[in-house]
Amino acid sequence: MAGAISRLNRPTTARRPTHDPVWVRWTLTLTALAFLGLFLFVPLAAVFTEALRRGVGPYFEAFRNPDAIAAITLTLTVAVIAVPLNLVFGVAASWAIAKFNFLGKSVLITLIDLPFAVSPVISGLIYVLLFGAQGLVGPWLQDHDISIVFAVPGIVLATIFVTFPFVARELIPLMQAQGNDEEFAALTLGASGWQTFRRVTLPNIKWGLFYGVILCNARAMGEFGAVSVVSGHIRGQTNTMPLHVEILYNEYNFVAAFAVASLLSLLALVTLALKSIVEARSHSIQTVQP
DSSP states (O other), X not given: OHHHHHHHHSOOOOOOTTOOOHHHHHHHHHHHHXXXXXXXXXXXXXHHHHHTTTOHHHHHHTTSSHHHHHHHHHHHXXXXXXXXXXXXXXXXXXXXXXXXXXXXXXXXXXXXXXXXXXXXXXXXXXXXXXXXXXXXXXXXXXXXXXXXXXXXXXXXXXHHHHHTHHHHHHHHHHHHHHOSHHHHHHHHTTOOHHHHIIIIIHHHHHHHHHHHHHHHHHHHHHOXXXXXXXXXXXTTTXXXXXXXXXXXXXXXXXXXXXXXXXXXXXXXXXXXXXXXXXHHHHHHHHHHOO
8 A cells, every 4th residue: 555655746857848859849940940941041142142142243233233123112102002901991991890790891801802812914914804805894994095015013903902901911910819809998088980080990900911011022022933924024124124135035144134133032032021020029019018
């Protein structure tokens, strides 16, 4: 009897569920690092190596080309137009979905996810079928001298289509988790709808909003498929940076192609840095709050 009691009181050395052998941790860590090195760091290093293969002079010369300047300008212009519009749509759609119940709510959620399910090439073809010369409203647009496809408006529309889920998809779960109590309290105290949004809702969602805008902007500047279909590849007019890289590469102008690609890579790295800062800031605020 005493032996049984002593065995019960003896401390156990059972392994905790979160404690793995050292070799398992090292194997998983090295596998992850090898994967990142092979598919992320090596391609990035190759881009910058090829861009600088002939020195710094030819590298910067690629950006003084009028077509490159036009492509960079168009890329930034499209992002400046598409991102704010998606911001407005994302906030409005998230507010409606998270705060209200209405007929067609599930349909709206499904439509927001549509660009994730549809190939960007298909979305570009949709705009060609609508606004092209032989499209649904193409003849009317031609009669009124309005250009959508193979012009800047078509590029903007295609970019908006492929990027509009990003802001909404970041805000919807955040607003749903926060609930409506604070808004109801503000309205009870006499605040208007705009005051409630500006002083209560917006501060609560601002980090999620920044996060969605960063992702939306990154996709807008790097979009290729949909923009390629509707742009027409007109040099100096409808070529964005990704399309300009493709043309230079097909012409065997590798230094210029990789130089512009390196600029896109730098923009992606800046986006990742901003994303990390926003995530860290959001996490620190959540930790401080009771």
